[in-house]
Amino acid sequence: MGQPLRQDVHIDKPMSQILVAYLQEDMDYVADKVFPVITVSKKSDAYFIFDKGDFFRDEAAQRRPGSESAGSGYEVDTDTYTCKRYGFHKDINGSIIDESDDPLKPREDATRFVGEKLKIKREVVFLNNFFGVNIWANDRVGITPASATAGTSVGFWNDESSTPIKDIKEGILTMKENTGKKPNVLVLGARVFNALTEHADILARIQYTQKAVITEDILAGLFGIEKLVVANSIKNSGNKGGADSFGFMAGKSALLAYAEPNPGLYAVSAGYIFANKNFKGASALGSRIYTIETPLLGLGSYRLEGEMEFDMKVVATDLGYFFSEVIE
Numbered sequence: 001m002g003q004p005l006r007q008d009v010h011i012d013k014p015m016s017q018i019l020v021a022y023l024q025e026d027m028d029y030v031a032d033k034v035f036p037v038i039t040v041s042k043k044s045d046a047y048f049i050f051d052k053g054d055f056f057r058d059e060a061a062q063r064r065p066g067s068e069s070a071g072s073g074y075e076v077d078t079d080t081y082t083c084k085r086y087g088f089h090k091d092i093n094g095s096i097i098d099e100s101d102d103p104l105k106p107r108e109d110a111t112r113f114v115g116e117k118l119k120i121k122r123e124v125v126f127l128n129n130f131f132g133v134n135i136w137a138n139d140r141v142g143i144t145p146a147s148a149t150a151g152t153s154v155g156f157w158n159d160e161s162s163t164p165i166k167d168i169k170e171g172i173l174t175m176k177e178n179t180g181k182k183p184n185v186l187v188l189g190a191r192v193f194n195a196l197t198e199h200a201d202i203l204a205r206i207q208y209t210q211k212a213v214i215t216e217d218i219l220a221g222l223f224g225i226e227k228l229v230v231a232n233s234i235k236n237s238g239n240k241g242g243a244d245s246f247g248f249m250a251g252k253s254a255l256l257a258y259a260e261p262n263p264g265l266y267a268v269s270a271g272y273i274f275a276n277k278n279f280k281g282a283s284a285l286g287s288r289i290y291t292i293e294t295p296l297l298g299l300g301s302y303r304l305e306g307e308m309e310f311d312m313k314v315v316a317t318d319l320g321y322f323f324s325e326v327i328e
Contacts, residue, residue, distance in 0.1 A: 024116065024119070024232075024233055024234065025232075026119075027232070028231075028232035028233045028234075029119055029122070029123050029231075029233045030123070030126065030187055030229050030230075030231045030233070030250075031119075031122045031123045031125070031126035031127075031273075031312075032122075032273075033229050034126075034130070034185055034187055034229065034255075034257070034259055034271070035130070035257075035259050035269060035270065035271040035272055035273055035312075036259060036260055036261075036263040036269060036272055036273065037272075037273045037275055038263055038272050038273065038274050038275070039275050039276075039277040040081070040083070040274050040275070040276060040277065041276075041277060041278055042276075042278075043082065043083045043276055043278075043309070044080060044081060044082040044083065045080065045081065046078045046079065046080045047078065047079060047080070047081065047272075047315075048076055048077070048078055049076070049077045049078065049079055049315070049316075050074055050075070050076055050077075050266070050268075051074055051075040051076070051077070052179065052268075052316075052318070054072070054073070054074035054075055055074060055180075056180060057072070059072050079313070079315070081272075081274040081311040081313050082311055083274055083275070083276045083279075083286065083309045083310050083311045084309065084310070084311060085307060085308070085309045086118070086121050086122075086125075086307065086308045086309075087305065087306060087307045087308075088114055088117040088118060088121070088305075088306050089114065089303050089304060089305045089306065090110040090113050090114050090303070090304045091294060091297060091301070091302075091303050091304075092106050092107065092110050092301060092302055092303075092304060093297055093298050093301050094297070094298045094299050094300025094301040094302075095298055095300075107304070110304045111289060111304060114289060114304050114305075114306040115289065115306060117306065118287055118306045118307075118308055119233075120233070120235060121308070122287075122308060122310075123231075123233050123235075123249055124235070124249065125312055126312055127231075127249055127250060129271070129312040129313070129314065130255065130257075130270075130271055130312065130314065130320070131187070131231075131250060131253060131255055131322075132253075132322070132324075133322060133324050135314060135317070135320065135322065136255075136257075136270075136314075136317050136318075136319075136320030136321060136322045137178075137317045137318040137320065137321075138171065138174060138175075138318075138320070138321040138322065139152075139322050139324060140152065140153055140154045140167070140171075140321075140322070140323050140324065140326075141153050141154075141323075141324045141325060141326075142154060142155070142156045142157070142252070142323070142324065142325045142326035142327065142328070143155065143156065144156065144159070145159050145161045145162045145163075146161075148162075154167040154323060154326060155167075156326060156327055156328050157192065157195050157196060157199065157326045157327050158195035158198075158199075158327040158328060159328070160199070160200050162199075163201070164196055164199060164201070164202070164326075165201060165202065165205070165222065165223065167323070168186070168223045168225075168256060169223065169224065171183070171256045171321040171323075172223075172224060172225075172256070174321065175256070175258065175318070175319065175321055178318055179258070179316070179318050179319055181258040181268070181319060182258070183225065183256045183257055183258045183319070183321065184225065184226040184227060184257075184258055184259060184261070185225065185226065185227045185228070185229065185256075185257050185258070185259045186220065186223060186225045186227070186228045186229075186254065186255070186256050186257075187228075187229050187230075187231060187250070187254060187255040187257070188228065188229070188230050188231065188250075188254045189230075189231055189248055189250035189251050189252050189253055189254065190230055190231060190232045190248045190250065191248060191251075191252055191327055192252055192253065192254050192326060192327055193216075193219075193230045195327045196214075196219060197214040197219070202214070202219070202222065205222060206218060206222065216228045216229070216230060225256075227259075231248065231249060231250035232248070233248070233249050233250070234246055234247060234248055234249065235247065235249050251325070252325050252326060252327045253322065253323055253324050253325060253326060254322075254323040254326060255320060255321070255322050255323070256320070256321040256322075256323070257270040257271070257319060257320045257321070258270050258316075258319040258320075259271070268315065268316050268319065269315055269316065269319065270314065270315065270316055270317075270319035270320045271312065271313060271314050271315055271320075272312075272313055272315050273310055273311070273312050273313075274310060274311045274312075274313065275309070275310045276309045276310070279307075279309040286308050286309045286310040287306070287307065287308040288306070288307055288308075289304065289305065289306045289307075290304075290305055291303065291304055291305070292305055
């Protein structure tokens with residue numbers, strides 16, 4: 001479908017009550033709901049990483065009168081971030097604006113269209129950086145329950161003989177034992193969440209204490225996690241002009257992680273999102289939308305331009321525990 005023509009935007013009044021737009025709810029996206037957003041004053045810079053082992057050794061010792069106390073130190077390394085700029089635009093012809101009737105509202109619709117594209121890209125970047133195998137220190141892949149092996153795989157969570165509660169709690173204990181941090185967020189693909197709400201073991205544990213509809217909060221409480229978010233966002237992978245191919249972006253996987261609630265110099269987190277606060281006009285998440293006059297397209301025409309500038313970084317691989325393809 002090409003750009004709208006004049007006859008496309010001058011709609012009949014009886015139809016003015018109906019305008020259908022396939023836009024996703026903000027709650028469907030998880031990119032801004034998992035890891036802390038750090039606003040930075042430079043497009044790129046370094047940040048400190050402290051050696052975990054130095055903080056957990058038993059090195060304090062009894063001190064004799066007149067002697068020095070036991071002492072040690074910790075190693076500090078650095079890593080870098082680089083905020084990358086992403087953009088998308090929608091051109092609006094002046095004649096389209098002049099002859100449009102409510103509720104089409106070309107400016108508002110273009111803003112929503114561009115904004116949706118930016119949110120999809122941000123979600124894709126988040127999932128590519130944080131939601132996959134060989135990213136975190138711990139990976140577990142879904143497999144037929146009878147073939148599951150401790151330390152490498154778990155039984156498919158949509159199989160009644162699987163043990164999702166045990167699997168997740170083992171992930172919690174593993175992270176706590178190796179980092180001193182208890183994971184506080186669990187990210188589930190939409191189909192994974194649906195499978196868990198129908199698992200016999202989970203239903204049996206809550207049938208006498210909870211309401212019939214299993215919510216994110218109920219599951220979080222059952223697993224002992226502070227926050228559970230479901231990635232409900234979808235994407236069309238089909239090329240323009242070809243067949244559409246819709247699917248959930250997060251697939252059939254899950255991520256257990258520790259996200260620092262109070263980020264700071266000495267605060268560790270599985271991941272951080274660095275957003276450039278000097279990106280003129282940008283929001284706290286490093287995004288902005290503005291207009292550019294485009295008279296070559298016709299009098300009163302303009303381009304609605306959307307941009308984002310951020311970087312998403314894994315900071316501590318041992319603070320993430322990934323379950324890959326955990327449902328069939």
